[in-house]
Amino acid sequence: MLHKIAISTVTAIFALFCLPVSELHAQDMLEASRWVKLYDDSAFVQSVLPDDGIQRSSILVLPDRFGLHEHVQAVLKVLAQLGYRAYAVALSSAPEQPVVAIPPVEIDSTDIDLVSQVAVDILNEAGSNGRIGLLGFDVGANVAIELVARLPFFKACALMYPTGGTSPLIRLLDAKAPIKLFLAQNDTECTLGDVNTIREIFMEQGGTLNVAFVKEAYKFFFNPEHEWYFPEAMKLAWKDLHSFFSSTL
Numbered sequence: 001m002l003h004k005i006a007i008s009t010v011t012a013i014f015a016l017f018c019l020p021v022s023e024l025h026a027q028d029m030l031e032a033s034r035w036v037k038l039y040d041d042s043a044f045v046q047s048v049l050p051d052d053g054i055q056r057s058s059i060l061v062l063p064d065r066f067g068l069h070e071h072v073q074a075v076l077k078v079l080a081q082l083g084y085r086a087y088a089v090a091l092s093s094a095p096e097q098p099v100v101a102i103p104p105v106e107i108d109s110t111d112i113d114l115v116s117q118v119a120v121d122i123l124n125e126a127g128s129n130g131r132i133g134l135l136g137f138d139v140g141a142n143v144a145i146e147l148v149a150r151l152p153f154f155k156a157c158a159l160m161y162p163t164g165g166t167s168p169l170i171r172l173l174d175a176k177a178p179i180k181l182f183l184a185q186n187d188t189e190c191t192l193g194d195v196n197t198i199r200e201i202f203m204e205q206g207g208t209l210n211v212a213f214v215k216e217a218y219k220f221f222f223n224p225e226h227e228w229y230f231p232e233a234m235k236l237a238w239k240d241l242h243s244f245f246s247s248t249l
Contacts, residue, residue, distance in 0.1 A: 028052070029080045031073075038117045041110075044068075044090040045118060048076040050083065055129040057155075057249035058122050061088040062115065062140025064160075064223060065105045067096030071224050075135075082242060084249070085127055089118050093139045099225040102189075105163060111143045116151060123153070131155045133177075133249050135241070137222065142168045149174040156248035158182070158241055161219045163189040169198040172209065180210050180244040182237055184217040212240050 028051040035042045046068060050056060059079050063072050072088050079086035090096075092108035119132055133156035136144030141162035148157045149171040158180045162168055169190070172179055183195050195211055202209045214221060214233045221230035222237060 029077065031077075036118055036121050038114065041114065043114050043118050045087055046073060046076060046089075047085070047087045048073070048080040049085050049127060050080055053127075055127055056083060056085050057131040057133065057245075058085040058087060058128055059133045059135055059245065059249070060115070060119055060122065061086065062091060062134065062136040062143050063088060063094050064138035064140060064220065065094050065097075065103060065163075066099045066223070066225075067091075067094045069096065069099060069223075069225055074224075078238070079135075082245075084245070085122070085125075087118075087122055089115060091115075091140060091143060093143060099220075099223065100227075102219065105139050107139060107142055107164075112146050112150070115143060115147055119147075119153070131249050133157060133245055136160065136162070138163055138219070145169070145171050145175075148172075148177045148179070152176045156180075156245055158244055160222055160237070161187050161190055165190065166194045166197050169194060170201070172198065173201065173205065173207075178210070178244075178248045180212065180240065182212045182214060182240070184214045184219055184221055184233075186216070186218045189219060212237065 030049045030051045033046045036045050061075055068088060068090050076086040076088055091111045093111050122128060123132055132154060134144040134154055135158045137160045141159040142164060144157050144159060145168050148154050154177045157177050160182045161184050199209045217230045217233040218228040220226040220228045221233045223229055
């Protein structure tokens, strides 16, 4: 079901995420949630879309291990006001659970096929301009890594504090899209040492890994519901995200 979002609501969200209101586009947005039918399953998808009839690039958000909590919807609203068709999909790897501490996580490989089918569905919508990017948080970033390593139709991929050390990061060598990796200084599941190990391999192969080092931050610094939420770090990360997607999508 579609419904419009008041611009005052979005202004409040920009304040929550420490974004300057000057970046806000004064436009109506359509908010919706729906089940997308897949080949042999279905996927729950949330969306916030600019309501202006203009064909635009899309960004598909893959949530952290806590699932599709309220802050994910807020991220979609900001992305839509920055000019993108914004979507988020529920992952089997990220079932909804209380936002507390660092619960154990397990990657469900079925998410790769699920997200790829959802992405195709998004690209086939009338409002799409044929370009789509990924924004993955935590376990969602791990799913995003595997997607860009396998598939060529994603045009950009931003990764917020993936989990699992060097094992998933090595797959970035096969990435078929520009990558922006956000590394929290105090993240114990994706450390500076892990990232530097992969960067050395990139350099040996004549490539580079684009990394934003977020000082004094812990994992989940981007999640306002988590005890490690860090507003100043989020503000800087949003600035980098906006610049990255503007240059790639």
